[in-house]
Amino acid sequence: MKSDSLLESFAYAAEGVRYALRTQRNMRIHAAAAVAVITAAALLHLSWGRWVVLLLAITLVMAMELMNTALEAVVDLASPEVHPLAKAAKDAAAGAVLLSAIFAVAAGCIIFFRPVMDLLGSGG
Numbered sequence: 001m002k003s004d005s006l007l008e009s010f011a012y013a014a015e016g017v018r019y020a021l022r023t024q025r026n027m028r029i030h031a032a033a034a035v036a037v038i039t040a041a042a043l044l045h046l047s048w049g050r051w052v053v054l055l056l057a058i059t060l061v062m063a064m065e066l067m068n069t070a071l072e073a074v075v076d077l078a079s080p081e082v083h084p085l086a087k088a089a090k091d092a093a094a095g096a097v098l099l100s101a102i103f104a105v106a107a108g109c110i111i112f113f114r115p116v117m118d119l120l121g122s123g124g
């Protein structure tokens, strides 16, 4: 199967994102967290540099979750029965999501610490 146009490729990619949002609870959690973080960043008027790091962290986590979703589908297709390699593949993919999420939380804490302290110090 070969896609005919660039537009069709984008449509298939968007379908993949919608599939992950529909079927993966973690993807919906990441999306809700991303909306909350972007809203807070806008309200706090963060610098461009901080915005770039936040957007990178959000993109990294969501891209990892999409790859995890893809890998789960491939493993279920190739090995519906229990197999130690199927377990290893799924666990490693889940580990990649976990690592990226830890990075995102750490980056968020570092980025928001000073602006939130300044806000609290100025009495809101």
Ligand SMILES: Nc1ncnc2c1ncn2[C@@H]1O[C@H](COP(=O)(O)OP(=O)(O)OP(=O)(O)O)[C@@H](O)[C@H]1O
Residues within 6 Å of the ligand: 024, 026, 068, 072, 079, 080, 081, 082, 083, 084, 086, 087, 090, 091, 094
């Ligand atoms: N075919 C299999 N053989 C052996 N172990 C498996 C197999 N499928 C899943 N597992 C184990 O069960 C765990 C959960 O797998 P599952 O496919 O339910 O993912 P999930 O819980 O939906 O993950 P996520 O929350 O990221 O969507 C895997 O991480 C793996 O340890």
